[in-house]
Amino acid sequence: MGWLQVHQVIFSLVDIILLVLAAGTANWVIKRVLVRGLHKMMRSAAVGQAIARSRVVSRSANIIPALIIAVGIVWIPNLPEALVTVVRNVAHGFIVLTAGLAIAAALDIVNDVWQQRPDAHRRPIKGYVQVVKIVIYIIATILVIATLMDRSPVILLSGIGAMAAVLMLIFQDTLLSLVASVQISSNDIIRVGDWIEVPQLNADGFVIDIALHTVKVQNWDKTITTIPTKRFITDSFKNWRGMFESGGRRIKRSIFIDQNSIHFLTPEELEHLQQFNLLGDYLKKKQEELDEWNRALGEKGRKPLNTRRITNIGTFRAYVEQYLKNHPHVHQEMLMVVRQQNLSAEGIPLEIWCFTNTTVFVQYEAIQSDIFDHLLAIMPEFGLRVFQSPSGADFQALRPLTEAS
Structure with missing residues (x-):
């Protein structure tokens, strides 16, 4: 009797070893031959590359060895029923877990393929894919636990109903993020x-x-x-995004003009400014308008204090407008305004509002700088000065005058 039991144990061990070898051989054949062959065949296609990166095939291949163990353990004689049940349930649980991971990997493939579409940046689906993966993980977890416990999943699901409030608290951030993702995508x-x-x-x-x-x-x-x-x-x-789609980027900056430099233009200054190509038409029309106004005053129009005259700041403003209208890098179909703003302790702000015909950051900054470089350099031609708060050098320049007095 003892001899027979010893042989039964030996036979059972041999069967177990053969079962493990069969599972290992199947795993080796599938992964080393089939999986590698499939990966090589699919490398040329974009979908194939996504499949290779996601490891969906290699994860699916793990199901076969586990299935061999689950089926083969039942056919090994003289094993305790409890051991057979545990091994079978663990193998089934592993199959469910592997299937869940493979499905999640397949969803990653869907996301990778979607991102290769030209309009994918407008409608990203990564958030939705993650939601589906969370659902798959939850279902897989329930099935794995039910399989290990050798119970029906319905029993676990009925218990989850009572834990709905707890689950709502646990997945509160996930639910809020899901709602936000839907609104972000739809709007x-x-x-x-x-x-x-x-x-x-x-x-x-x-x-x-x-x-x-x-x-x-x-x-x-x-x-x-x-x-x-x-x-x-x-x-x-x-x-x-709207700025990039419009094709133009706004320039909105002000030049602060020293109020003490503002005055009416003298005949000599008018003659000088008429040489500017951008001011010829403006000065001509402006002078005709003012002459007509002044003639209507009659005798009072002979006194300069009653007449309208051309100012240097108004002429400069007209020059800036014409300069922008003729600038090759300023968008001519978008809003363009040169205006004075409220007086301040820093001088009179002359605001320039226009759009460049490019949205590239480096080019935009270069165009903006070129415009203001020119305007700041041309201002003395109009008898204007830029306001600047006194610095230490300014006070030092006044010191010899103070000492001399």
Whole structure:
């Protein structure tokens, strides 16, 4: 009797070893031959490359060895029933887990293929894919637990109904992020590649990723700011996409003119300014308008204090308008305004409002600088000065005069 039991144990061990070898051999054949062969065949296609990166095939291949163990363990004689049940349930649980991971990897393929579309940045689906993956993970977890416990999943699901309030608290951020992702996508609030500013979060740069829970922004200093997706629904932010789509970027700057340099133009100054190509028509029409006005005054028009005369600041403003209208890098179909603003202690602000015909940052800054370089340099021709607060050098220049007096 003892001899028979020993042989039964040996036979069982041999069967177990053969079963493990069969599972291992199947795993080796599938991964080394079939999976590698499929990857080589699919490398040329974009979809094939996405499949290779996601490892969906290799994860699916793990199902076969586990299935061999689950089926083969039942056929090994003389094993305790409890051991057979545990091994079978663990193998089934592993199959369910592997299938869940393979489905999640397949969803990554869908996302990768979608991102290769030319309009993918307008309608990112990464958030939706992550939601589906969370659902798959939850279902897989329930099935794995039910399989290990050898119970029906319905029993676990009935218990989850009583835990709904707890689950709502646990997945509160996920639910809010899902709602935010739907609103962002449906309302086209942000896209990958948009330049956004979120001052309260110190974010200023381009959107590089939109996920379920977070949006990544690469700032101008190349740092990465991660923003919760729901903040784009609850907080205000600036999106510069409209500027890029319009084809023009606004220049809005002021030159502060010293009030003491403003005066009526003398005949000599008028003669000098008439040599400017951009001012010829303006000065002619302006002089005709003023002459007609002054003639209507009759005898009172003989006194200069009663007449209208051309000012240097008005002529300069007209020059700036003509300069912008003839500038090759200023967008002529967009708003263009040169206006005076309220007087201040810093002088008279002359605001220039126009748009460049490019949105490229470096080119925009170069055009803006060139415009103001020219205007600042040409101002003395009109008898105008830029206002500047006195510095230490100015007070030093006054010191010899003070000592002499």
